[in-house]
Amino acid sequence: MEISLLLEAVYQKYGYDFRQYSEAHIRRRIMNRMVMSGLENVSQLQAKVLSDEAFASKLLQDLSITVTEMFRDPSFYRSLKENVIPILKTYPFIKIWHAGCATGEEAYSMAILMQEEGLYERTTIYATDFNQQALNKAKEGIFSNGMIKEYTTNYQLSGGKESFSSYYTSNYDNVIMNQSLKKNIVWANHNLVTDSVFAEAHLILCRNVLIYFDKNLQNKVQKLFYNSLINGGILCLGSKESLRFTDLYDEYTDVDNKQRIFKKKY
Ligand SMILES: C[S@@+](CC[C@H](N)C(=O)[O-])C[C@H]1O[C@@H](n2cnc3c(N)ncnc32)[C@H](O)[C@@H]1O
Numbered sequence: 001m002e003i004s005l006l007l008e009a010v011y012q013k014y015g016y017d018f019r020q021y022s023e024a025h026i027r028r029r030i031m032n033r034m035v036m037s038g039l040e041n042v043s044q045l046q047a048k049v050l051s052d053e054a055f056a057s058k059l060l061q062d063l064s065i066t067v068t069e070m071f072r073d074p075s076f077y078r079s080l081k082e083n084v085i086p087i088l089k090t091y092p093f094i095k096i097w098h099a100g101c102a103t104g105e106e107a108y109s110m111a112i113l114m115q116e117e118g119l120y121e122r123t124t125i126y127a128t129d130f131n132q133q134a135l136n137k138a139k140e141g142i143f144s145n146g147m148i149k150e151y152t153t154n155y156q157l158s159g160g161k162e163s164f165s166s167y168y169t170s171n172y173d174n175v176i177m178n179q180s181l182k183k184n185i186v187w188a189n190h191n192l193v194t195d196s197v198f199a200e201a202h203l204i205l206c207r208n209v210l211i212y213f214d215k216n217l218q219n220k221v222q223k224l225f226y227n228s229l230i231n232g233g234i235l236c237l238g239s240k241e242s243l244r245f246t247d248l249y250d251e252y253t254d255v256d257n258k259q260r261i262f263k264k265k266y
Helices: 002-014 023-036 042-051 053-063 074-088 105-116 132-140 145-157 215-228
Strands: 094-099 123-129 142-144 168-171 174-177 185-189 201-206 229-237 252-256 261-264
Touching: 002 023, 002 042, 002 053, 023 042, 023 053, 042 053, 074 105, 074 145, 074 201, 074 229, 074 252, 074 261, 094 105, 105 123, 105 145, 105 185, 123 132, 132 185, 142 145, 145 174, 201 215, 215 229
Parallel strands: 094 123, 094 201, 123 185, 201 229
Antiparallel strands: 142 174, 168 174, 229 261, 252 261
16 A cells, blocks of 8 residues: 555656556565665655655666667567568668667667668667666667677677677777667657557567556557557567457467567558
8 A cells, every 4th residue: 555655646746657567566676775775664765755856766767677688589680580571671661669768779779680671771760768867878879898798699699690899889898889870760758658659650669668567557558559550560579578468469460479579450
C-alpha cells in the first residue's frame, strides 16, 4: 500500500506514471534506494521525493534500467537481415522507431546495419526514451572503450560486413561514433505510458522494455505500437518478451518467433 501511495504521489507531482510497472521491479528498486539513502520506510522516502526534486530525479533514474549493448543478441540481427531487410527494401522511404532506446547503442547498431544494406539514405530512425539523461548520452554518441571488444564480437556475430572500428574514432578512454551514422537519427523524449502514437512506422523495435510493465500496461503499449505501424509493418520485441498473451496476438503473423519478430496483418 505504501508503494502504491508513493507511485501515485510521483505521478501527481512529476507526471511519471509507474503505477502499472511490474511490482517486483518497482519493489526491488525502491528498497534499494531506501537502503542507500538511510531511510527507514517507504513513507519517509515518499516525503523526501515530494520535498526534494533532486532526490526524486534519482529515484526516476533508479526506476529506468538503461542496460543495453551494440548488436545485442547477434542472432536477432542476423534474422533482421534475412527476414526483414528484404521487406524494407521494397519501400521508397523507411521509418524505424526504437522505443526505449536507453543510451542509443541499439539505434547506432541499426544505422550501421542500414548503411551496410545501402538503405540508410532513405531511412529515418526515431529513437525515443523517457529518460532524458540517457537520451543526452545517446545523442553524444560517445561510449566507453571498455565495451568495444564485446561490441566488435557482437557486430561480427551479427554478420557485419566491415571492420567495426571504421564506425568510430578513438579518443583516450572513449570512442566517438561517426557523424555519418548520426545524421538520420532523431532523438526524442517519449513516454510509452503517457504519450501517444509516435509515427507511421515500417519497423518498431521495443526490446527489453515491456518486461518492466505489468500485463495491462503491456497490452496498452502493444496497442500504441499497433496503431503506430503501417499495415505489413514489423514489430520486434526482446528475447524475454512475447505477443502471445496480449490482446493483439491474432493481429500479427510470426516472421521469426524465436527472435520475437512479428508482422502486422494487412
Ligand atoms: C533495458 S533498457 C532497453 C534498451 C534497448 N532497447 C535494448 O534492448 O538494449 C530499457 C529502457 O526502457 C526505458 N523505459 C522504461 N519505461 C519507459 C517508458 N514508460 N517510456 C519510454 N521508455 C521507457 C528505460 O528508460 C530504459 O532506457
